Structures are given as structure tokens and as C-alpha cells.
Amino acid sequence: DPLNKFPGPFIARWTTLYRGYYDLVKKGGWLKHLEVLHRMYGPIVRVGPNELHFNDPRAYGEIYSLGSCFHKDPVLYGSFGNTVDSVFTTPDPQDAAVFRNILAPYLSRRAVIKREHIIRDKVEKLISSLESYGPETGSPANLDHAIPSTALDILTELMFTRSFNMLSVPEFNHLFVRREEPALLNIWLTKYLPDSTTPVFGALTRLVLAHGPFKGVVQAQIKLIREELDRTLEDFDLIQEQIINRENSKATLGRLNTLLRPRRLISEIINLRFAGTDTISNACLVALRYVLTRREVLKRLLQELDDAWTKNSDSDMTYEQLEKLPYLTAVIKESLRLSHGVVSPKGRIVGPGDAILLGETIPAGTVIGISSIFVHWNPRLFPEPKKFDPQRWLNTKPNVDPEVNSEKYLVNFSRGPRSCIGFNLAWCELYLLLGYLFRKLEFVLPEEYDPE
Numbered sequence: 001d002p003l004n005k006f007p008g009p010f011i012a013r014w015t016t017l018y019r020g021y022y023d024l025v026k027k028g029g030w031l032k033h034l035e036v037l038h039r040m041y042g043p044i045v046r047v048g049p050n051e052l053h054f055n056d057p058r059a060y061g062e063i064y065s066l067g068s069c070f071h072k073d074p075v076l077y078g079s080f081g082n083t084v085d086s087v088f089t090t091p092d093p094q095d096a097a098v099f100r101n102i103l104a105p106y107l108s109r110r111a112v113i114k115r116e117h118i119i120r121d122k123v124e125k126l127i128s129s130l131e132s133y134g135p136e137t138g139s140p141a142n143l144d145h146a147i148p149s150t151a152l153d154i155l156t157e158l159m160f161t162r163s164f165n166m167l168s169v170p171e172f173n174h175l176f177v178r179r180e181e182p183a184l185l186n187i188w189l190t191k192y193l194p195d196s197t198t199p200v201f202g203a204l205t206r207l208v209l210a211h212g213p214f215k216g217v218v219q220a221q222i223k224l225i226r227e228e229l230d231r232t233l234e235d236f237d238l239i240q241e242q243i244i245n246r247e248n249s250k251a252t253l254g255r256l257n258t259l260l261r262p263r264r265l266i267s268e269i270i271n272l273r274f275a276g277t278d279t280i281s282n283a284c285l286v287a288l289r290y291v292l293t294r295r296e297v298l299k300r301l302l303q304e305l306d307d308a309w310t311k312n313s314d315s316d317m318t319y320e321q322l323e324k325l326p327y328l329t330a331v332i333k334e335s336l337r338l339s340h341g342v343v344s345p346k347g348r349i350v351g352p353g354d355a356i357l358l359g360e361t362i363p364a365g366t367v368i369g370i371s372s373i374f375v376h377w378n379p380r381l382f383p384e385p386k387k388f389d390p391q392r393w394l395n396t397k398p399n400v401d402p403e404v405n406s407e408k409y410l411v412n413f414s415r416g417p418r419s420c421i422g423f424n425l426a427w428c429e430l431y432l433l434l435g436y437l438f439r440k441l442e443f444v445l446p447e448e449y450d451p452e
């Protein structure tokens with residue numbers, strides 16, 4: 001057994017269902033359990049028959065490094081149901097690069113700034129919708145629905161030319177915000193089912209999905225995906241026209257043809273929607289929750305925004321102006337840190353040869369990963385790691401350890417060849433959303449609100 005030398009729970013050596021128990025029965029309890037395992041076994045733990053998890057931040061840089069040619073774990077990324085034919089789920093970084101290169105220009109800093117007016121438009125629309133809520137009307141706004149609706153409208157208008165217009169739905173109560181739980185639960189489940197591409201196992205998988213305890217959830221998920229596909233296909237001609245009509249070299253056109261196969265395009269669209277909506281909303285909601293429950297942070301932020309707007313003769317600030325505000329920047333970084341980005345360990349396969357990580361030889365073929373929470377909650381890198389403290393990003397005292405409170409360890413967007421291609425858009429949205437929301441609205445928390 002090539003992984004014999006690595007410590008870990010006995011059952012995990014034999015079956016992935018050890019982890020499955022925490023994912024499914026304990027409903028996402030795996031990360032909490034990983035903390036327990038690292039306390040018991042040290043920085044490298046064997047968490048499955050062929051899988052190791054690390055908790056040393058240095059491993060993050062090594063696993064997801066710039067020159068890494070590790071493939072994504074096909075079992076994990078293959079569990080995304082109908083959407084495996086996309087950049088996000090392609091295992092080989094070289095194959096993924098072909099399509100990343102096509103999408104990247106639409107998400108460059110320049111491209112985002114050029115279309116900043118679209119983002120500002122949606123943020124303004126959100127603000128005017130939120131203005132109709134409040135203590136006078138007696139009804140609170142559900143920000144858990146309002147913020148994802150905004151992110152979704154921005155993403156669909158920027159990437160697919162036409163917004164889904166979810167900000168116009170009463171109470172922001174629509175399919176895409178309600179569907180999250182079943183969708184994610186389905187991914188947890190399919191990860192543990194046999195490979196659905198082989199006929200026998202495929203039939204077994206369908207049988208379990210149709211009759212097992214998750215029947216209701218899975219049926220809801222299938223219905224939602226069908227509705228998504230119909231909605232996407234309605235706009236298919238427009239999408240094709242939009243991409244093809246741009247000037248492209250012959251080589252790019254060849255790749256575009258592959259990208260534009262309907263199945264592939266639909267996969268790409270569904271995954272982009274996931275990647276660019278829930279992530280941004282989560283960081284934004286974490287910011288709102290912390291800032292609104294920390295009086296001194298709120299006061300300082302409002303003061304900075306007030307001064308900036310006054311200096312700008314009260315006209316609205318652009319993304320590039322907001323970026324220069326140090327306290328807003330610190331609030332965003334701290335909210336990113338405490339929202340983590342993707343919390344699940346992003347599995348990679350060691351190869352082509354063995355690898356040396358943290359001084360240990362890891363055999364080729366082993367699945368390795370480290371969750372971003374083990375970086376963001378590391379007390380050496382971020383003292384008092386669970387405290388929301390924007391000030392940590394502003395300390396410029398000389399002689400402190402350069403690793404402490406360093407951006408190098410803010411890993412929400414991951415690192416290396418598979419890092420997030422949407423980070424320019426994400427930063428722009430976060431600046432505009434948080435800058436404008438705090439400047440233009442006064443938030444009052446409901447009396448029974450518990451920040452924890």
C-alpha cells in the first residue's frame with residue numbers, strides 16, 4: 001500500500017464512505033471533521049483509500065502552484081452531473097487552458113471596466129428595490145435572496161448579453177435562489193455513486209436516485225436543470241452570434257466550434273452561473289453581516305465613504321476610485337478571508353511522476369488537496385483568525401513577519417493554472433456593491449437578529 005506511511009483513521013484506508021458519512025449524514029460536516037483529524041494525526045492525513053489532506057499553508061502553494069501540471073480529480077469534478085463538459089470540470093490544465101484563453105478576454109480587468117456601467121446599473125436597481133423595505137413598511141428585505149439575484153443579473157447580462165432580470169421578481173423569490181440546497185446536496189450525493197457512464201452502474205445510479213431517500217431532492221434538481229436548459233436555449237442564437245461575430249483567428253475559430261457545441265456551451269453557462277454568482281454573493285453577505293454587527297467598523301467605513309463622495313462633488317464613484325479607498329479595501333479583503341471562496345478541498349491528482357510535498361514523497365496517482373479554511377484560519381498567518389478585523393490589512397509596521405496578514409495567503413481565488421478566471425469581475429462587483437450599499441442605504445437589523 002503506497003500510502004501506508006501516512007497516518008489517518010483506519011476505515012478511511014478502505015472506503016471513501018468514511019468521508020461520505022460526514023458529507024451526507026452529517027450534511028457538510030467534513031471540514032469540521034478534517035480539523036479534528038489534523039489535530040490527531042498532524043499536517044498530512046490519509047483521508048481516503050487514495051487521498052491525502054494537508055493543513056500546512058505551504059502545501060497550498062505547492063499543490064496549486066503556477067507551474068503545476070496536476071490534473072483535477074475526475075471523481076470530484078465528474079460529480080457535477082450534466083455540466084462536466086466545461087472549463088471548470090476539465091481535468092487536464094492544458095486542455096482547460098484552450099478554453100480559458102477564449103473566455104479570459106471577456107473577464108480581463110479592461111473588459112470589466114469597459115462594461116462597469118452594467119454592474120453599476122444592477123447595483124442601483126438593487127438599491128432602489130431595497131428602498132421599499134424597512135421599519136416603516138414593517139417588512140425586512142431578505143438579503144440572502146437580494147444579493148445573489150443581483151450577482152446573477154450582472155453575470156447573465158455581461159456573459160450572455162441578456163440579464164435574467166431576477167431583481168424584478170417580487171421579494172427576489174425565484175428558482176435560482178431557492179434551488180441552492182438541493183443542487184449542492186446532489187453534488188455531494190453523486191460523488192459517492194458509481195460511475196454513471198457505464199451502463200450497469202449508470203442504471204444502478206438512476207435507481208438509487210429515483211427511489212432512495214434523496215428522491216425528492218434529486219427530482220427537484222432535475223426539474224431545475226431542465227428549466228435552466230430551456231431558458232438557456234431560448235437565448236442560444238443570440239449567444240452564438242455574440243461570440244462568433246467577434247474577430248477571431250482561424251485557430252481560435254476551430255476551438256470556438258468545439259466550445260459552441262450546444263452541450264458544451266450549456267455546461268459552460270451553467271457552471272459560469274454557479275462560479276460567478278454564489279461566490280460573490282457569499283463574500284458580500286459575509287461583509288454585510290460583519291460590518292453591520294461591528295459598530296466601530298461600520299462607523300469608520302461610513303466616514304471614509306462620506307469623505308470620498310464629498311471630495312467627488314457628490315457624484316457617483318467609479319470602481320477605480322473606490323479601489324483607492326483603504327478601509328473599504330480592507331473590509332473586502334477581510335470578508336473574502338472569512339468567506340473562504342471554495343471551501344471544499346479542490347482535489348488534484350499527483351502526476352505524471354511522484355511529487356515531494358512538505359518534504360514527503362507522494363506517489364503518482366494520489367488525490368491531494370487542502371481546503372482554503374486551513375490557510376485563512378491559520379493563527380500564525382492571521383492572528384486571532386476567526387475575528388473580523390479589517391485593520392489587519394492596514395498594519396504597515398516594519399519588522400513584522402512578512403507572512404503575517406499577507407495577501408499571499410488570501411487564497412479565495414486559488415492559485416496557479418486553475419485559479420479563478422473571474423477575479424477581476426469579482427473585485428469590481430464587491431467594490432461597487434459594498435461601496436454603494438453602505439453609502440446609499442441605512443441598514444437596520446431585525447431585533448431578533450443573531451450575528452453568530
Ligand code: HEM
Binds near residue numbers: 087283414418426
Ligand atoms: C468572490 C468571487 C469568486 C470566488 C471566491 C471564486 C473562486 C474560485 C476558485 C477557488 C476557483 C478554483 C476552483 C477549483 O480549483 O476547482 C475558481 C475557478 C473558476 N472561477 Fe471563480 N470565483 C469567483 C468569481 C467568479 C466569477 C465572477 C466567474 C465568472 C464570471 C468565475 C469563473 C470561474 C471559472 C470559469 C473557474 C474555473 C477555472 C478552471 O478550472 O480553470 N469565478 N473560482
